[in-house]
Structure formats: C-alpha cells, structure tokens
Amino acid sequence: MAPPLxxxxxFELVREPIDPRPxxxxxxAPEDGAIVTxxxxxxxxxxxxxxxxxxxxxxxSMALAKMREIGAQLHExxxxxxxxxxxxxxxxEIGETSVFIAVSAPHRAAAFDACRFAxxxxxxxxxxxxxxxxxxxxxxxxxxxxxxxxxxxxxxPAS
Amino acid sequence: MPxxxxxxxxxxxxxxxxxxxxxxxxxxxxxxxxSTIEQLFAxxxxxxxxxxxxxxxxxxxxxxxxxxxxxxxxxxxxxAFLPPVSGG
Numbered sequence: 001m002a003p004p005l006x007x008x009x010x011f012e013l014v015r016e017p018i019d020p021r022p023x024x025x026x027x028x029a030p031e032d033g034a035i036v037t038x039x040x041x042x043x044x045x046x047x048x049x050x051x052x053x054x055x056x057x058x059x060x061s062m063a064l065a066k067m068r069e070i071g072a073q074l075h076e077x078x079x080x081x082x083x084x085x086x087x088x089x090x091x092x093e094i095g096e097t098s099v100f101i102a103v104s105a106p107h108r109a110a111a112f113d114a115c116r117f118a119x120x121x122x123x124x125x126x127x128x129x130x131x132x133x134x135x136x137x138x139x140x141x142x143x144x145x146x147x148x149x150x151x152x153x154x155x156x157p158a159s
Numbered sequence: 160m161p162x163x164x165x166x167x168x169x170x171x172x173x174x175x176x177x178x179x180x181x182x183x184x185x186x187x188x189x190x191x192x193x194s195t196i197e198q199l200f201a202x203x204x205x206x207x208x209x210x211x212x213x214x215x216x217x218x219x220x221x222x223x224x225x226x227x228x229x230x231x232x233x234x235x236x237x238x239a240f241l242p243p244v245s246g247g
Contacts, residue, residue: 040247056246059174059239062223087246099247119247127220127239128246129175140176143243146218149227
C-alpha cells in the first residue's frame with residue numbers, strides 16, 4: 001500500500017477557547033481560490049429549555065483518529081487543499097465555539113461541499129458527547145448512532 | 160481440546176451516560192480469550208441491570224475502531240462502549 005500523502009492539515013481537541021483566525025490562515029495558500037468555514041457554537045436553549053452551559057467529553061484517541069479519517073476523505077472525495085478541524089472539550093458557555101472547521105480548495109464548490117461533509121460526518125462518527133446543563137438539572141444530549149459495523153462471522157472487520 | 164480458555168486482560172471504557180450508569184469510566188478486566196464484545200457487555204449488564212436497556216443504542220469499538228458485537232477480544236485490547244455521539 002502506498003504511504004499516505006502528506007497533507008498539512010490540523011486536527012485538534014482543545015480545552016481553551018478556539019481562535020479561528022490562525023486556522024483560516026493555515027489553510028489559505030496562493031493556489032487556492034476559496035475557503036469555507038463552519039463555526040459551531042453553544043446555543044442558549046435546547047428543546048425550548050434555557051441552557052446554562054454545556055460540558056463536552058471525548059474518547060480522545062479515537063476522536064482524533066476519526067477526525068483524521070474525515071480529513072483523508074475530504075482530500076479523496078473533493079480534492080481540497082487543506083483542512084483544519086478543531087473541537088473544544090470541557091465546559092463551554094453560551095455563544096462559545098465548540099467546533100471550528102476551515103477548508104481550502106482551488107474552487108468554491110469543493111470547499112462548500114467538503115466543509116458540509118466534514119461537519120455532518122463529525123456529528124455522526126466522532127466519539128464526542130455533550131451534557132446540557134439547565135436550571136433544573138442536566139442531561140446527555142440526544143446523539144446520533146454511528147453506522148454499526150455488520151457482524152463479522154469470523155472475518156476481520158473492515159478497517 | 161482445551162477445556163479451560165486462557166484468561167486475558169482487556170481495558171474497558173465507558174463514555175457519556177454509560178459512564179454514569181456503570182459508575183466508572185475505565186476498568187481493566189480479565190476474561191476468557193476470544194470472548195466477544197457482546198459477552199463482555201452482557202457481563203456488565205448482569206452486574207448493572209440498568210445497562211441492558213441501552214444495548215440497542217450502544218456502539219462498540221475495539222482499539223479505537225468501530226467493531227461489531229461478535230468481534231473477539233484478545234490480550235491488551237481496548238474496548239469502548241459508546242452511546243450515540245453528540246459532538247459539534
């Protein structure tokens with residue numbers, strides 16, 4: 001198997017506020033013509049209940065592996081130039097960025113499509129969870145089920 | 160034919176609400192070599208009956224890769240039980 005191409009991408013889990021500017025700067029290059037960014041931040045309510053704050057946790061080693069996988073898919077499917085995906089963990093207040101994605105590409109269509117694919121896939125496959133805190137208690141947010149691998153019947157699961 | 164399976168040690172991780180239900184995030188556990196993830200989960204469900212009701216909404220991983228419930232476990236494996244993810 002050929003060694004993976006080196007892409008100068010960024011995949012990080014952080015506990016401090018996310019500053020989008022260096023991430024956008026990082027993916028920007030003279031050969032590009034477009035950058036699309038996604039800024040996901042903490043909403044002040046959930047199912048019409050006022051949210052106080054959120055607490056995010058991750059299965060960090062697997063989450064980073066899955067984020068890298070998403071990056072590889074963006075190169076393969078959309079021919080992007082670079083991607084930066086940063087997710088914050090711990091306690092986040094209303095309005096703070098929980099996830100930031102920046103994608104650069106020669107043309108806008110690939111950048112838009114790839115950025116949309118990245119956040120949609122992250123929300124389905126990256127093992128991160130948020131607990132929502134309200135005035136009267138806290139609940140784990142309803143999440144999405146990652147696609148379950150089918151039974152292997154002696155075969156090694158596809159990797 | 161060997162009558163007693165070899166015992167191996169695996170690391171088991173629980174996240175999100177499963178961690179709350181089980182009451183701990185991580186544990187090292189001895190089990191028969193080549194036990195399945197299903198059998199491992201059943202062992203916890205026997206100890207913590209409330210856990211069983213989450214079975215249909217849980218996805219498992221082995222060594223940081225999503226794994227089917229019939230995946231067999233060996234020494235040093237890291238298994239995690241993952242509730243529906245809610246990042247972003």
